[in-house]
Amino acid sequence: MPEFDTLKFTRSGPIVDVVLDRPEAANGMNDTLTRELAEAAALCDDAAVKVVTITGEGRFFCAGGDLKAVSSASSPGAYVDGMAQDLHRAMSTFARMDAVVITAVNGVAAGAGFPLAVSGDLVIAAESASFTMAYTKAGLSPDGGSSYLLPRLIGLRRTQELMITNRVLRAAEAADWGLVTTVVPDAELPTALRELATRTASGARKSNAAVKQLLLTSYSSTFEDQVAREAQLISACADSDDGKEGVAAFLGKRRPEFA
Incomplete structure (x- = not known):
């Protein structure tokens, strides 16, 4: 397993767990x-990975940017730009990879931690x-892609x-x-994360990947383009080993036994 300074990265079969640490x-x-989150995302973009979980260590999911680090930088703007570029690369990779991403929000999600928390394909809080x-x-x-x-x-x-008043949403409100x-419950x-990850990992990777691809393009496509994409993907799934199974x-x- 790769070693990171600010993340815990573990893999068990087709499931990768990423913990902000x-x-x-x-x-x-x-x-x-x-930077390490972008590197971890690239490692997760692997044909053998079916599920990625993201959570935080301790009482917080992520409080957003470390403003102490920003204020101590010789050029705060350049420092923030570098962080944003790496974060956005990580989130783009998570969004476009075939694996299902599950975020488990264990505490406060503020600033860039907010969009990271809700960017999962499935979100448990x-x-x-x-x-x-x-x-x-x-x-x-x-x-963080929040806009x-x-x-x-x-x-x-x-x-x-949310953006102008900085209203705080509790978990129940966020779900509503x-x-x-x-x-x-906290x-x-x-346990809920592990059960959901295991259940999702037992599904068909190509089918889940197709769902992600279709939803990414649904707001920017015409109806005709989108249904053409649907036809292309469902036919590819039908020809796949998982589709046949x-x-x-x-x-x-x-019960199907997917690869």
């Missing part, structure tokens, strides 16, 4: 963490988790409220708004 700094993002943008409090503007993700997930008006897939989060299992009234 700067608990002494509320898992805040400095230049090392964002502990009951005590909370979400806030917090950028304008520090005289900064949003990053792309949030309007698509919750609409423009709610996004404006559509930012979170499910909320579980003590049950690790899935159809055979359905007809045979048995």
Whole structure:
């Protein structure tokens, strides 16, 4: 397994677990963490990986950018730009890889931690988790893909409220708004994450990858382009080993055994 300074990276079969590991700094993002997250994402973009989980060590998921590191940089703007470029590369890789990404929000998700938390294909939150943008409090503007993700997930008006007023959303509210897939008691989060990851990893990788590809293009495509893409992907799935196994299992009234 690769060794990182700010992340825990472990792999068990087709599942990779990534843990933000700067608990002494509320898992805040400095230049090392964002660079290592991009490196970890590239490692996860592998044909043998079916599920990636992302969570935080300790009480926080991620408090966003490490403002102490920013303020001590000789050029704060250049430092932030470097962090943003690495973070965006990581998030783009997670979004476009075939593996399903599951984020487990174990505590506060603030600043860039907010879009990272809700960028998962599936999002589990502990009951005590909370979400806030917090950028304008520090005289900064949003990053981490938040201006792309949030309007698509919750609409423009709610996004404006979050970004301008820095409203804090509790986990139940985030679920009600559509930012979170499910909320579980704090003590049950690790078990719920493991069960969901294991169940998802037992599915068909090519099918899940097709879902991700289709949803990424659904807002930017015409209807005709999108249904053409659907036809292309479903036919490729039908010709795949997993597709043949899935159809055979359905007809045979048995559980499929995907690769």
